[in-house]
Amino acid sequence: xxxxxxxxxxxxxxxxxxxxxxxYYRTSSAVYKQWIPDTNFENASNWDKGRTPxxxxxxxxxxxxxxxxxxxxxxxxxxxxxPLDGEFILAPGAGFAAFDGxxxxxxxTASEVTFASADNFQWYDPTLWRAATSLDNLDRGKHIFSVDxxxxxxQYDDVIFPPETSFRVNIESSEQAIRLRSISVLGQxxxxxxxxxxxxxxxxxxxxxxGQGAFQLLNTRCPxxxxxxxxxxxxxxxxxxxLLQKSGNQCPQVMCKDPLKPVGHCCEMCGVPFGIAVRTLHxxxxxxxxxxxxxxxxxxxxxxxxxxxxxxxxxxxxxxKGTLRSFxxxxxxxxxxxxxxETADKGFDNPIFDTPCDPVALAGAxxxxxxxxxxxEMASKNSELYYINPLxxxxxxxx
Numbered sequence: 001x002x003x004x005x006x007x008x009x010x011x012x013x014x015x016x017x018x019x020x021x022x023x024y025y026r027t028s029s030a031v032y033k034q035w036i037p038d039t040n041f042e043n044a045s046n047w048d049k050g051r052t053p054x055x056x057x058x059x060x061x062x063x064x065x066x067x068x069x070x071x072x073x074x075x076x077x078x079x080x081x082x083p084l085d086g087e088f089i090l091a092p093g094a095g096f097a098a099f100d101g102x103x104x105x106x107x108x109t110a111s112e113v114t115f116a117s118a119d120n121f122q123w124y125d126p127t128l129w130r131a132a133t134s135l136d137n138l139d140r141g142k143h144i145f146s147v148d149x150x151x152x153x154x155q156y157d158d159v160i161f162p163p164e165t166s167f168r169v170n171i172e173s174s175e176q177a178i179r180l181r182s183i184s185v186l187g188q189x190x191x192x193x194x195x196x197x198x199x200x201x202x203x204x205x206x207x208x209x210x211g212q213g214a215f216q217l218l219n220t221r222c223p224x225x226x227x228x229x230x231x232x233x234x235x236x237x238x239x240x241x242x243l244l245q246k247s248g249n250q251c252p253q254v255m256c257k258d259p260l261k262p263v264g265h266c267c268e269m270c271g272v273p274f275g276i277a278v279r280t281l282h283x284x285x286x287x288x289x290x291x292x293x294x295x296x297x298x299x300x301x302x303x304x305x306x307x308x309x310x311x312x313x314x315x316x317x318x319x320x321k322g323t324l325r326s327f328x329x330x331x332x333x334x335x336x337x338x339x340x341x342e343t344a345d346k347g348f349d350n351p352i353f354d355t356p357c358d359p360v361a362l363a364g365a366x367x368x369x370x371x372x373x374x375x376x377e378m379a380s381k382n383s384e385l386y387y388i389n390p391l392x393x394x395x396x397x398x399x
Contacts, residue, residue, distance in 0.1 A: 031131050032138050033153040038165040039118050041071045041088075048114045053077060054107030055099035060114040061086065067118055068207040070166035076100070078110065087207060089166055089186075118168040123178070123213070124235050125242035126151035128169075148239055149264035154230035155179035156222040161208075163187035171213030174234045179216045191219040230264070240266035 044051050053059045058079045061067070065083035071094040078099045082088075121128060126148050132138035138160075153159045158181050161167055165186075171178060182191045185208070190196040196217055199205050222228035232239065243266050244250060251267035259268035 031133055031144065031154075031157055032135060032160060033129050033131050033157045034138055034160045034162065035167060035169065036128050036130060037118070037121050038162075038167050039067055039069050040165055041069050041075070042073065046116050046118075048116055049111065051113075053113040055102070055104040056107050056110040057113045058110070060112055062115075062117075065115065065117070066207060066210070067115070067168055068166040068204060069115075070164065071095070072164065076104075085207075087204065089204075091164060119170070119210075121167075121169050122238075122242050123169050123171045123173070123211075124152050124232075124238045126239060127243065129153065131157075147262050147264035148243055148266045149232040149236060150230045152232055152235075152239060153178070153180055154228075154232065155218060156181050156220070156228055159183045161185045167208055169209060170211040171209050171215075172211035173213045174238060177214045177216035179218060179231055181218050181220065183215065183217065191217060193217050233264070236264070236266075 039046060042052055047053065053075065055076045056078055058081075059077055060081050061083040063081075063084050065086055067083060067086045068089065069086065070089045070091070072091045074093065074095050074097065076097045076099040080096065129151055130138070130143050131146060131151065132143050137143075161184060163184075163186055182189055183196065184190070185199070185205075188199075190199065193216060196215055200209070200215075241249065254268050254270050256270035259270055261268045
């Protein structure tokens with residue numbers, strides 16, 4: 001139990017340090033970004049009365065209105081004032097007719113219904129986009145969370161303006177061009193600058209896109225499997241201004257004690273992200289070199305800490321089983337013997353192998369005058385006991 005508690009505390013501290021640091025890096029993988037608002041005739045939010053015009057209503061479009069309006073069905077109206085510069089895109093079977101005065105439930109009282117302006121929709125407003133990792137997830141509503149800069153289309157994203165819809169968006173940018181992988185408008189997908197440039201000269205495109213901005217299509221995925229820089233850092237202030245325009249450019253107050261502000265996000269936030277992801281991360285500078293160094297540093301730190309944790313766990317396990325204590329005891333005994341100069345008893349020595357090879361000793365053993373005293377003299381010079389083998393003649397060493 002203590003061992004598990006130790007591991008939990010260590011992992012908790014490791015995760016807290018690593019993920020707090022991780023918030024200050026950003027990465028972006030190519031995803032699908034879909035534009036949300038539209039200028040469809042049937043969309044109730046596009047009218048000042050909050051409903052679609054009916055038979056007794058007078059429909060008003062401001063004369064100066066520049067707008068493209070998609071009409072999905074047929075409508076009977078008492079009267080309609082259209083803009084001087086605009087267009088109506090009619091779906092099959094859609095159109096307008098004069099109201100014949102027949103009973104129309106919910107439309108007994110005549111009134112004026114005015115189309116709301118669409119000029120305030122900005123490309124760099126994060127609230128006007130939804131993102132998903134696939135078209136299927138986009139259709140099923142499985143959207144992903146990103147920091148505010150990456151909620152707006154990034155340079156390797158596929159941008160989709162849904163088919164059977166009309167729209168109007170301000171594409172003013174701090175960059176010379178808004179870089180994208182591709183862009184789809186009214187069901188037509190553009191992957192090259194030439195075909196898109198041709199479309200942008202059309203009357204419909206001029207009603208759909210306005211402001212000082214242009215597009216550049218890369219038509220390629222992010223070359224780095226670990227993710228690429230989004231490319232919206234230059235418009236960070238524009239993104240945050242659009243995000244906070246309804247709150248007086250003020251971030252909501254956070255209630256936590258130690259809020260965090262990830263790079264690319266407009267406001268502080270509470271909570272610590274979880275889940276381990278060892279990947280190359282992009283530093284705030286956005287340079288490739290700092291990206292690789294930052295990713296390598298974090299990945300290396302995680303690997304080293306994991307190895308340290310593994311070694312500590314193995315040592316603790318061996319200690320609890322007694323193996324480590326036995327090894328420590330043997331090591332201590334060996335060290336004590338080395339320090340005292342003592343050696344273990346070697347038992348009985350074989351004179352063939354254990355006879356000293358000191359030339360002086362051998363010379364003494366070979367001396368004729370001290371032939372009988374040599375074994376005693378040799379024994380006295382050593383602390384070990386020698387037994388003479390009667391079948392062995394030490395004088396043969398002198399031959």
